[in-house]
Amino acid sequence: MTLSAVIVGPGKMGRTIADLWRGRGHEIRYALGRDDDLDAARSASVAFEFTRPDAAADNVTDLLRMGVPTVCGTTGWDPEPVSRLADELAVPLLVAANFSIGIAVLKAAVDEVARRLAAFEEFEPGVFERHHRQKLDSPSGTARMLSRVIEESAGSLPPVAALRQGGQPGEHRVIFEGAEESLELVHRARSRRIFALGAVRAAEWLVASGERGSVSFQRFVEQAGADHA
Numbered sequence: 001m002t003l004s005a006v007i008v009g010p011g012k013m014g015r016t017i018a019d020l021w022r023g024r025g026h027e028i029r030y031a032l033g034r035d036d037d038l039d040a041a042r043s044a045s046v047a048f049e050f051t052r053p054d055a056a057a058d059n060v061t062d063l064l065r066m067g068v069p070t071v072c073g074t075t076g077w078d079p080e081p082v083s084r085l086a087d088e089l090a091v092p093l094l095v096a097a098n099f100s101i102g103i104a105v106l107k108a109a110v111d112e113v114a115r116r117l118a119a120f121e122e123f124e125p126g127v128f129e130r131h132h133r134q135k136l137d138s139p140s141g142t143a144r145m146l147s148r149v150i151e152e153s154a155g156s157l158p159p160v161a162a163l164r165q166g167g168q169p170g171e172h173r174v175i176f177e178g179a180e181e182s183l184e185l186v187h188r189a190r191s192r193r194i195f196a197l198g199a200v201r202a203a204e205w206l207v208a209s210g211e212r213g214s215v216s217f218q219r220f221v222e223q224a225g226a227d228h229a
Contacts, residue, residue, distance in 0.1 A: 003207055005033040006041035006057055006068070011049035013073065016196035017048050024200065042066045046203045053137070071203045072101055072197070074135035083214035092206045096147045097141025098212040098215035099198030103172065104221040106187045109175050110146055113185065114153035123176045123183070125150045129172050131165035138162045142172055149176070170195075 003026045007014040010031035018028045031038045034051075038059065041047050046069045049059050053076035060082045063070045069092035072079070078173060079095040086093035098104075117123040127150075129143040139162040151157040159195045170189040189195070207225070 001208070002026055003045040003204065004029045006044040006047045006103070006165050008038065008047055008049045008063070008119070009033075009074075011050065013050045013089065013192065013196055013199075014048065016193060016201055017050070019192075020196055021198045021203075022186055024204070034088070037200070038062045039066070041068050044068055046071060046207055048073075049101065050074055050199075058092070059081060059094075061085060064089055064093060065089055068098055069203075069206050071199055072096075073199055075141035087213035090212040092211050093214045093221065095208050097145055097200070098170075099195045099202060099217060100170075100187065100189060101198055101217060101221055102187050102194070102219050103142055106185060107218060108144065109119075109185055111149050113174075113176065113183065114150045117176055117183075118154040120178070122179045124176065124178075125154065125156070125158040126175045127158055127160045128162075128173045129160070130165060130168050132163045132167045132169065132196060135164060137162060140170070140172075142170070146168065146172060146174055148222060156200075186199065 005021055005026060006029050007018055009031055014031060021028060029044050041063060047063050049056060050071040051059060051074050053074060056072060056074035056077050060070055062070050064085055072095045075097045103112055127147050129140050131140060139160045143215060144158050147158050147160050169192045172187050174185045202217055202221050205220050
């Protein structure tokens with residue numbers, strides 16, 4: 001099935017998404033910048049929103065009110081209000097801080113490890129992340145997500161450390177430090193392309209699945225895995 005998409009935010013990620021989207025046999029209808037009218041997205045199968053924290057809420061709200069299924073990867077803002085709006089309007093919305101399939105699996109692994117180690121007080125959890133120097137939010141949305149997973153699973157909010165340096169696409173390290181041993185779970189991105197590909201595959205699933213309202217990237221990964229099995 002050929003789908004049409006609108007890119008809201010034609011930056012590096014938007015351009016990579018557009019290339020991958022076309023490579024999978026789909027159509028890019030428009031690439032909309034800061035001063036363009038979002039009404040052009042009205043007839044698209046799906047919209048990708050990758051802009052700035054101060055613009056995301058308004059952009060996603062407008063897209064939802066037009067009835068356009070939306071995949072948003074902007075970080076550093078509160079998506080709860082638009083998630084509720086998506087549920088009210090029954091318009092598909094997937095907001096994620098990280099579109100890496102590996103990170104989605106890491107999240108599940110961190111949850112499992114935190115639960116198993118919660119009874120052993122000597123294991124102190126912590127989160128470390130590093131990204132390229134141009135990344136705006138610090139710590140990353142993914143690091144905050146991992147810390148919340150630990151808090152929900154183990155009952156305590158771990159410290160989070162962040163480093164902005166060079167061109168590193170992204171590294172997240174979750175450390176459970178014990179008195180005589182430590183356990184680490186690490187994910188390293190070798191290219192930003194993995195995030196674009198995850199967003200593209202999530203958008204295809206969002207349209208094909210018949211989902212309504214707000215859904216998580218985690219649900220996409222788990223559902224895709226279940227379908228494959």
